[in-house]
Amino acid sequence: MSxxxxxxxxxxxxxxxxxxxxxxxxxxLTLILVSLVVFTISDLLPGDAAQxxxxxSATPAQVAALRHEMGLDRPAYVRFGSWITGLAGGDAGQSLxxxxxxxxxxxxxxxxxxxxxxxxxxxxxxxxxxxGISSAMNRGGRLxxxxxxxxxxxxxLPEFLVATIAVLIFSVKLRWLPSxxxxxxxxxxxxxxxxxxxxxxxLCVVVIAQMARMxxxxxxxxxxxxxxxxxxxxGLSPARVVIRHVLPNAVGPIVNAMxxxxxxxxxxxxxxxxxxxxxxxxxxxxxxxxxxxxxxxxACAMIFCAVYLLLMLLADVTAIVANPRLRSA
Amino acid sequence: xxxxxxxxFSRRDLLGAALGAGMVATAGGILVPAASLAAAxxxxxxxxxxxxxxxxxxxxxxxxxxxxxxxxxYVRHFMLYNCLTELDRTLRARAGLAVxxxxxxxxxxxxxxxxGVTFHDGRSLTSADVVYSLLRHKEPATAxxxxxxxxxxxxxxxxxxxxxxxxxxxxxxxxxxxxxxSHFAIIPAxxxxxxxxNGTGPYRLAAxxxxxRTLGRRNADYWxxxxxxxxxxxxxxxxxxxxxxxxxxxxxxxxxxxxxxxxTRRVNASPRHxxxxxxxxxxxxxxxxxxxxxxxxxxxxxxxKYLMDRPLIKRALFRNYATIANDHPIPPFHPYxxxxxxxxxxxxxxxxxxxxxxxxxxxxxxxxxxxAAEGSVDMASILQEYGAxxxxxxxxxxxxxxxxxxxxxxxxxxxxxxTNPRPTADLIYSLFYKSDAPWNESGWxxxxxxxxxxxxxxxxxxxxxxQLYGEMQGLVRDRCGVGIPVxxxxxxxxxxxxxxxHPVPLGGFMGYAFAEHLWWED
Numbered sequence: 001m002s003x004x005x006x007x008x009x010x011x012x013x014x015x016x017x018x019x020x021x022x023x024x025x026x027x028x029l030t031l032i033l034v035s036l037v038v039f040t041i042s043d044l045l046p047g048d049a050a051q052x053x054x055x056x057s058a059t060p061a062q063v064a065a066l067r068h069e070m071g072l073d074r075p076a077y078v079r080f081g082s083w084i085t086g087l088a089g090g091d092a093g094q095s096l097x098x099x100x101x102x103x104x105x106x107x108x109x110x111x112x113x114x115x116x117x118x119x120x121x122x123x124x125x126x127x128x129x130x131x132g133i134s135s136a137m138n139r140g141g142r143l144x145x146x147x148x149x150x151x152x153x154x155x156x157l158p159e160f161l162v163a164t165i166a167v168l169i170f171s172v173k174l175r176w177l178p179s180x181x182x183x184x185x186x187x188x189x190x191x192x193x194x195x196x197x198x199x200x201x202x203l204c205v206v207v208i209a210q211m212a213r214m215x216x217x218x219x220x221x222x223x224x225x226x227x228x229x230x231x232x233x234x235g236l237s238p239a240r241v242v243i244r245h246v247l248p249n250a251v252g253p254i255v256n257a258m259x260x261x262x263x264x265x266x267x268x269x270x271x272x273x274x275x276x277x278x279x280x281x282x283x284x285x286x287x288x289x290x291x292x293x294x295x296x297x298x299a300c301a302m303i304f305c306a307v308y309l310l311l312m313l314l315a316d317v318t319a320i321v322a323n324p325r326l327r328s329a
Numbered sequence: 330x331x332x333x334x335x336x337x338f339s340r341r342d343l344l345g346a347a348l349g350a351g352m353v354a355t356a357g358g359i360l361v362p363a364a365s366l367a368a369a370x371x372x373x374x375x376x377x378x379x380x381x382x383x384x385x386x387x388x389x390x391x392x393x394x395x396x397x398x399x400x401x402x403y404v405r406h407f408m409l410y411n412c413l414t415e416l417d418r419t420l421r422a423r424a425g426l427a428v429x430x431x432x433x434x435x436x437x438x439x440x441x442x443x444x445g446v447t448f449h450d451g452r453s454l455t456s457a458d459v460v461y462s463l464l465r466h467k468e469p470a471t472a473x474x475x476x477x478x479x480x481x482x483x484x485x486x487x488x489x490x491x492x493x494x495x496x497x498x499x500x501x502x503x504x505x506x507x508x509x510x511s512h513f514a515i516i517p518a519x520x521x522x523x524x525x526x527n528g529t530g531p532y533r534l535a536a537x538x539x540x541x542r543t544l545g546r547r548n549a550d551y552w553x554x555x556x557x558x559x560x561x562x563x564x565x566x567x568x569x570x571x572x573x574x575x576x577x578x579x580x581x582x583x584x585x586x587x588x589x590x591x592x593t594r595r596v597n598a599s600p601r602h603x604x605x606x607x608x609x610x611x612x613x614x615x616x617x618x619x620x621x622x623x624x625x626x627x628x629x630x631x632x633x634k635y636l637m638d639r640p641l642i643k644r645a646l647f648r649n650y651a652t653i654a655n656d657h658p659i660p661p662f663h664p665y666x667x668x669x670x671x672x673x674x675x676x677x678x679x680x681x682x683x684x685x686x687x688x689x690x691x692x693x694x695x696x697x698x699x700x701a702a703e704g705s706v707d708m709a710s711i712l713q714e715y716g717a718x719x720x721x722x723x724x725x726x727x728x729x730x731x732x733x734x735x736x737x738x739x740x741x742x743x744x745x746x747x748t749n750p751r752p753t754a755d756l757i758y759s760l761f762y763k764s765d766a767p768w769n770e771s772g773w774x775x776x777x778x779x780x781x782x783x784x785x786x787x788x789x790x791x792x793x794x795x796q797l798y799g800e801m802q803g804l805v806r807d808r809c810g811v812g813i814p815v816x817x818x819x820x821x822x823x824x825x826x827x828x829x830x831h832p833v834p835l836g837g838f839m840g841y842a843f844a845e846h847l848w849w850e851d
Contacts, residue, residue, distance in 0.1 A: 051735035060767075098388035098539070105388055164571070171579035179579040180567060182542070277386075277567045277576070279541055287387070290731055 093295035132215025214257030252319035377849025386566030403841035410514030410528035422505035500787025558848035615812035632683030667799035701733035705745035771810030
């Protein structure tokens with residue numbers, strides 16, 4: 001980078017910006033398509049919000065009245081049109097079940113989900129990198145094999161099992177940690193740790209293994225390259241070779257794998273949210289499906305999709321910034 | 330403290346009083362407040378903070394009693410508000426905010442309110458509050474869950490600061506029981522915002538976040554002397570049953586609503602916890618549509634009733650936390666239960682004979698079941714197994730719980746329903762068994778039944794009423810296309826240190842009204 005003429009970084013920045021702009025445009029298109037698909041599919045589900053709200057004890061007249069009140073008696077394309085124009089104006093609509101603006105409900109839940117995801121990321125990413133790199137550097141060694149067995153068994157363990165066993169041991173038997181994660185309003189650091197210890201642990205088990213294995217594979221792929229041999233022959237220490245030379249080249253696939261794993265933390269946290277009774281976005285979306293609350297369901301789907309696209313974009317940008325050769329592509 | 334036998338607020342006494350005209354004030358009119366009976370019992374102590382968890386967690390959580398639709402709503406409303414009457418363990422009405430409630434024709438009711446009762450904001454309770462609280466159920470804008478029941482209030486008018494008259498469209502001897510439902514809780518006149526939970530109830534609202542938690546602090550000015558006992562109650566929802574039980578066992582919560590029979594052993598194995606059983610009128614029933622073939626055949630219906638192995642269902646599906654039923658909706662503990670009615674039992678020979686008479690042969694009959702109707706999937710398998718032995722070819726169609734009530738319930742010749750306890754025999758019959766009832770599940774038509782129903786509703790004499798309801802039980806058992814194998818008990822998990830519990834068959838957590846009854850003892 002430092003050796004390039006003055007005009008080169010400028011041009012490179014332009015290509016990068018153009019690429020980001022293009023990707024954002026494509027992301028919006030994707031979002032619209034996804035919302036259309038979600039809307040169509042959820043419309044095919046048996047029953048609607050009016051029937052679900054009134055439940056078993058609904059008379060046809062009551063259902064018809066409520067349906068009219070909710071605007072569900074309008075044709076599907078009209079409902080979709082009014083929803084998407086509202087969204088374009090920044091209004092995600094009114095929840096059919098809670099009688100609250102969707103935006104308000106999301107505003108309460110989204111920070112919870114983001115906090116859980118962020119904490120998990122903070123713990124999982126450094127751990128995964130350490131595991132992946134040290135196992136790649138000891139390829140075939142005892143440490144590598146031990147870490148391999150560990151990560152593979154983590155991949156094989158479903159999170160509901162991990163979470164349930166953790167609850168049985170730490171809450172029910174030892175009584176060290178609370179079995180449900182409800183943070184008091186003025187929480188101390190101790191309470192904060194206690195509340196999040198088990199949910200974060202359960203989610204880490206799921207994501208660390210994937211990320212560590214991808215890191216290991218990417219680093220090993222680079223370690224076989226001639227330039228690594230050259231660097232070693234030059235007399236550089238293995239650690240320095242990995243950090244200065246291998247990692248910038250391996251960062252592309254690593255970041256991609258991480259983005260994939262982390263995008264799981266929002267929507268995929270449903271099992272952990274259920275077991276620990278954590279008020280996050282994933283359980284909100286499941287509620288929205290069962291109560292056929294379309295505006296809320298659509299909003300959740302949009303958020304998950306947008307986060308996924310954003311993470312992918314971030315991964316690609318990071319890969320490009322870290323590896324100049326990708327910029328011209 | 331309730332059900333000691335002294336001075337129940339039952340219709341029987343009131344009616345007795347009303348019949349012996351002129352004696353109203355002495356027999357039915359003077360009521361000992363339920364709270365004063367508490368003195369005779371083991372000494373409750375004051376203090377303690379508990380957390381209670383129901384199974385519902387919804388952004389639709391509300392402070393408006395009329396809109397209550399989930400267990401957490403009922404508990405919250407009984408914490409904050411009072412009704413005119415309260416239910417005891419035999420589902421009879423006792424004095425609540427009303428000290429007296431009487432009628433000579435079961436149609437025009439005179440109500441006398443308790444004096445000196447104040448709302449949480451310090452205002453005194455008057456008849457205007459009651460008029461407002463009851464009449465708002467008739468307005469569509471209120472979206473009351475009991476709008477259909479409230480339709481019978483023709484007028485509600487104040488006769489004085491503490492007196493009012495409720496005039497019904499038709500005679501209904503059950504009015505005191507109906508008014509004990511949390512939906513009919515009394516709120517201050519003009520209340521529309523429902524932000525502060527301002528009621529006359531045992532707890533003041535300290536914090537409320539829909540879908541997350543409700544925090545109630547002891548109302549020191551509560552009108553029942555000495556009550557309530559607990560300083561603070563935090564109400565949360567944990568929808569997942571395993572998580573709820575784990576939270577109870579780990580000490581994070583002290584009460585868990587709706588424990589699965591499968592979890593009872595785990596809870597009872599803990600030295601600190603126990604499961605408390607409330608026998609209830611909750612049932613999952615087989616529906617045989619009377620307007621579709623071949624289930625409309627009387628022989629088919631009779632055959633299916635003989636096919637039910639009730640003891641097996643009770644033991645295997647509900648770990649004995651159930652009561653054997655006799656194909657009608659009135660449970661044995663109910664005051665109007667007809668004891669002499671012969672019990673239908675498993676009899677494959679009789680079933681085979683009936684099926685042959687019905688002429689079904691070996692046609693495959695789909696039987697729709699779903700986890701939405703508790704236990705129905707296993708019941709269907711048991712029926713299929715015994716059906717095969719009696720020459721009936723049933724095939725179980727298991728359908729998803731999601732959307733079951735709107736897409737499958739009452740739509741197939743052979744399926745399952747699930748009915749929650751209702752406070753009176755009249756309500757359950759009117760909602761589910763009357764010929765033109767919206768949820769006449771089997772679609773049976775029985776003019777005699779319909780006549781008896783109307784007669785019983787206005788019948789002042791309790792013995793005669795019991796006889797009428799008894800005949801109706803026989804009609805449903807013999808003619809109706811509904812098979813009820815067992816009544817399912819309600820199971821709640823408790824920390825042993827919570828004392829003062831007694832069952833109220835209408836729902837778990839003492840009919841959702843535990844807040845003012847329980848106390849904490851280390």
